[in-house]
Amino acid sequence: MAGSPKVSPLLQGLIDKGLFDQLPATFSTFFYDQIKDWDLLFPAEHSYHERLFGLIDRSDPALVNSLFAPVRAAEAKMGVTEKSWPKRQFTLDQVDFLNRSPHYPEWRKAISDVFGRLDPVLDAELSRAGRPRLVVVTSPDELPVGPDRMWLRILKHGRRVPVEPGAFHFDFATNTAYDTWKIQAEGPPEKHGSAVHLSYEALKPYRTRLMSEVRHIVEAEQIRGPRQLGSRLKELKMRPDESGLAGDPVLAEFTRAVLLNGNGTLLINNTFVEWASVQAVRRARPSLVSISFGVRNKVKPFSSLLIYTDQDTASPVSTQRDMLGTYVDLEIFYQYIWQEFEKYAEYRRNTAYVFVADGMDELMVIAPTDFPLMSVRGSVHPDRVSAICREWMGL
Amino acid sequence: MAEISKRRFLQLAGLTLAGRISPQVAEADPLQHPPRVIIVTFGGGVRYSETFAPEGLRNIPRLAEMRPHGFFYQSCSNSGVLSHFNSTASIISGNWQRVDDFGFQPPASPTLFEYHQKQAGAGPSRAWVVATNKSFAQIAPQGANVVLPKQLLLDAVRDIVNKPSGEGVADRENVQRRLESLLSEGYEGVGWTIFKAGRQLDRHVHETLTRALVEYINGPEAPSSGDELTFFMTREIMREFAPRLILVNFWDMDVAHWGSYSLYLQAITRTDRLTGMLWDEIQSNKSYKDKTTMLVLPELGRDGDQNTANGFLNHRSGDPSCRRMWMLAMGVGAAPGETERPVQHVDVMATAAELLGMKVSDISGKPLRELVG
Numbered sequence: 001m002a003g004s005p006k007v008s009p010l011l012q013g014l015i016d017k018g019l020f021d022q023l024p025a026t027f028s029t030f031f032y033d034q035i036k037d038w039d040l041l042f043p044a045e046h047s048y049h050e051r052l053f054g055l056i057d058r059s060d061p062a063l064v065n066s067l068f069a070p071v072r073a074a075e076a077k078m079g080v081t082e083k084s085w086p087k088r089q090f091t092l093d094q095v096d097f098l099n100r101s102p103h104y105p106e107w108r109k110a111i112s113d114v115f116g117r118l119d120p121v122l123d124a125e126l127s128r129a130g131r132p133r134l135v136v137v138t139s140p141d142e143l144p145v146g147p148d149r150m151w152l153r154i155l156k157h158g159r160r161v162p163v164e165p166g167a168f169h170f171d172f173a174t175n176t177a178y179d180t181w182k183i184q185a186e187g188p189p190e191k192h193g194s195a196v197h198l199s200y201e202a203l204k205p206y207r208t209r210l211m212s213e214v215r216h217i218v219e220a221e222q223i224r225g226p227r228q229l230g231s232r233l234k235e236l237k238m239r240p241d242e243s244g245l246a247g248d249p250v251l252a253e254f255t256r257a258v259l260l261n262g263n264g265t266l267l268i269n270n271t272f273v274e275w276a277s278v279q280a281v282r283r284a285r286p287s288l289v290s291i292s293f294g295v296r297n298k299v300k301p302f303s304s305l306l307i308y309t310d311q312d313t314a315s316p317v318s319t320q321r322d323m324l325g326t327y328v329d330l331e332i333f334y335q336y337i338w339q340e341f342e343k344y345a346e347y348r349r350n351t352a353y354v355f356v357a358d359g360m361d362e363l364m365v366i367a368p369t370d371f372p373l374m375s376v377r378g379s380v381h382p383d384r385v386s387a388i389c390r391e392w393m394g395l
Numbered sequence: 396m397a398e399i400s401k402r403r404f405l406q407l408a409g410l411t412l413a414g415r416i417s418p419q420v421a422e423a424d425p426l427q428h429p430p431r432v433i434i435v436t437f438g439g440g441v442r443y444s445e446t447f448a449p450e451g452l453r454n455i456p457r458l459a460e461m462r463p464h465g466f467f468y469q470s471c472s473n474s475g476v477l478s479h480f481n482s483t484a485s486i487i488s489g490n491w492q493r494v495d496d497f498g499f500q501p502p503a504s505p506t507l508f509e510y511h512q513k514q515a516g517a518g519p520s521r522a523w524v525v526a527t528n529k530s531f532a533q534i535a536p537q538g539a540n541v542v543l544p545k546q547l548l549l550d551a552v553r554d555i556v557n558k559p560s561g562e563g564v565a566d567r568e569n570v571q572r573r574l575e576s577l578l579s580e581g582y583e584g585v586g587w588t589i590f591k592a593g594r595q596l597d598r599h600v601h602e603t604l605t606r607a608l609v610e611y612i613n614g615p616e617a618p619s620s621g622d623e624l625t626f627f628m629t630r631e632i633m634r635e636f637a638p639r640l641i642l643v644n645f646w647d648m649d650v651a652h653w654g655s656y657s658l659y660l661q662a663i664t665r666t667d668r669l670t671g672m673l674w675d676e677i678q679s680n681k682s683y684k685d686k687t688t689m690l691v692l693p694e695l696g697r698d699g700d701q702n703t704a705n706g707f708l709n710h711r712s713g714d715p716s717c718r719r720m721w722m723l724a725m726g727v728g729a730a731p732g733e734t735e736r737p738v739q740h741v742d743v744m745a746t747a748a749e750l751l752g753m754k755v756s757d758i759s760g761k762p763l764r765e766l767v768g
Binding site: 096099100101102104105108263264265267268270271274275278296299322324325326327328329331332333335336339 | 476477478481491493494496652653654655656657658660700701705706707708709711713
């Protein structure tokens with residue numbers, strides 16, 4: 001069908017039978033946009049879309065109508081018509097239309113209520129297929145505090161465990177594509193089987209080019225605003241000489257989106273790590289994730305507004321590391337990351353979160369009671385921690 | 396008969412009136428024109444949790460110190476579009492604005508500045524907007540001088556580097572390049588058209604401010620942030636022109652979009668300090684002391700930590716953390732006290748108009764009875 005994206009046979013069948021066209025325009029066009037680059041989506045995203053629309057398709061039509069009735073009512077008040085809202089085409093203009101409507105809060109609530117009814121059903125399917133998952137969050141060793149000042153926002157959900165001196169090594173991975181992720185601020189990416197490796201530092205050639213090209217686009221082409229800029233940014237694809245990720249179109253596009261859609265991800269290492277982690281969870285739903293933060297550099301005088309400029313070269317002032325600022329930044333990121341995983345059924349009640357800090361004599365763990373570190377007595381050696389994690393994952 | 400818009404009517408009336416008033420009358424001694432209103436917005440957005448919530452007070456020591464001396468509204472809400480331009484435009488127009496988020500359209504109804512121009516017969520030096528974001532060049536299309544300090548800084552530095560002094564050419568070029576980049580600000584990560592001079596200032600005004608800025612950036616108090624520049628320019632405007640009506644839009648805290656919580660907190664504390672310094676200036680400047688009401692409020696909040704987007708980094712979710720803020724009124728009309736009574740951003744314009752003795756109509760905001768009696 002003209003205008004239809006290339007999707008899986010199952011989803012194509014649902015589109016062909018008119019399922020999408022029967023749904024409220026704001027809802028269906030959004031999902032058309034989500035699936036239009038089907039080949040650049042992760043397997044978890046394929047599965048989600050098939051399950052979501054499969055559920056709607058096999059539900060009682062009267063029930064579906066009543067489920068979406070408040071959305072249709074809100075759309076009518078907003079003035080959504082076939083003319084103002086062409087089917088199968090979702091743009092930033094439409095986002096703007098929604099945001100600026102006086103009925104936006106009503107529409108948003110109606111959409112939220114739809115998912116409030118659908119998600120529990122979809123989640124129940126996932127919970128039945130639940131399996132152990134592991135998230136390791138590593139902090140740099142230069143933080144100016146002791147373990148008693150670490151992880152304070154989420155400590156009430158877990159426990160501290162004394163750790164003997166030694167280095168942590170979480171050098172294992174599952175064998176499934178996109179199921180193990182290593183996201184780090186510093187250092188070259190470490191290779192472990194099929195794991196996805198993202199390193200802010202290693203992405204410097206791509207980051208630098210992106211900053212330069214975006215600056216050029218904004219200045220030379222007199223781009224008026226985000227709607228005009230959006231399509232140009234999509235063209236800034238990763239080159240093979242900039243990163244090995246370029247060989248995988250899904251990961252290359254994921255990285256481009258993280259760097260250009262995430263605020264501050266081009267400039268601040270830990271913002272990149274946090275946003276990449278959040279996006280990996282939302283999109284790929286990996287089983288094993290290792291997240292390593294670094295130390296953020298101090299912002300140079302007058303440079304706090306230079307979004308698309310390499311701070312190292314923009315100012316002659318020497319670069320300094322901001323240890324205290326990093327500590328403050330990370331305390332809230334620990335919370336955001338833990339919360340993000342827990343939003344999804346795949347992770348609830350079966351995920352062990354291990355927060356470690358290089359050089360500190362305590363770690364913090366949030367996990368189901370059967371995760372051994374939740375009941376261990378006395379201090380443990382880092383090697384034992386690694387072994388426990390590996391056993392938990394069945395590797 | 397073609398329908399004439401309310402804005403157009405005011406524009407025509409203002410222009411006609413202005414044409415009949417001699418410059419001497421229009422620019423009369425400022426001491427003859429009390430009262431005065433200064434609206435200070437924490438632009439960029441700040442959450443309750445980092446300001447007047449118990450755990451946030453440490454970030455705003457000056458405002459916390461000022462609060463017992465003014466009137467505090469515990470709940471002042473933004474029920475409009477949660478973008479910077481629309482939020483501030485709603486504050487100064489008394490109606491929820493739903494125009495282009497990036498300043499490519501003016502507010503859809505007249506602003507306080509337009510009413511002021513018409514009813515006070517005031518010349519352009521009597522009302523000012525001091526802002527950072529380029530989009531604000533269009534926020535008060537009639538009735539105010541809009542000054543974007545960073546634009547002036549660029550002009551000033553251009554003047555400096557273009558002088559054939561023969562020293563440090565490479566460094567001066569570097570400075571020039573960096574300062575030009577400053578103008579590409581906008582933490583939401585997309586490029587807006589760079590307004591080459593914002594709203595064109597009167598040549599004399601422009602030269603006055605630029606000269607002051609050149610002295611400032613070469614002096615011992617060289618600014619290191621946009622908000623320090625904003626404060627400095629506001630103070631210079633108060634001392635030089637003593638306007639009756641000023642909107643000061645601080646902006647540094649929008650660094651939150653970068654994802655650094657510590658930089659966000661630092662920016663809040665800096666804005667708190669500068670707001671306190673602005674109040675100190677009001678208290679020490681005879682054109683303002685005992686004649687001025689200062690209204691301080693966040694332009695918008697930011698997403699809550701539990702939000703599905705990414706917490707403090709953004710401000711579009713519409714959750715209570717985004718919408719529910721506070722307002723602190725200081726000075727004339729603001730007897731010490733506070734209330735839990737919910738008020739709204741659009742009430743600010745109605746209140747300011749009444750404080751200035753102006754009549755406004757067709758606005759959804761209501762004057763705040765605690766301030767206007």
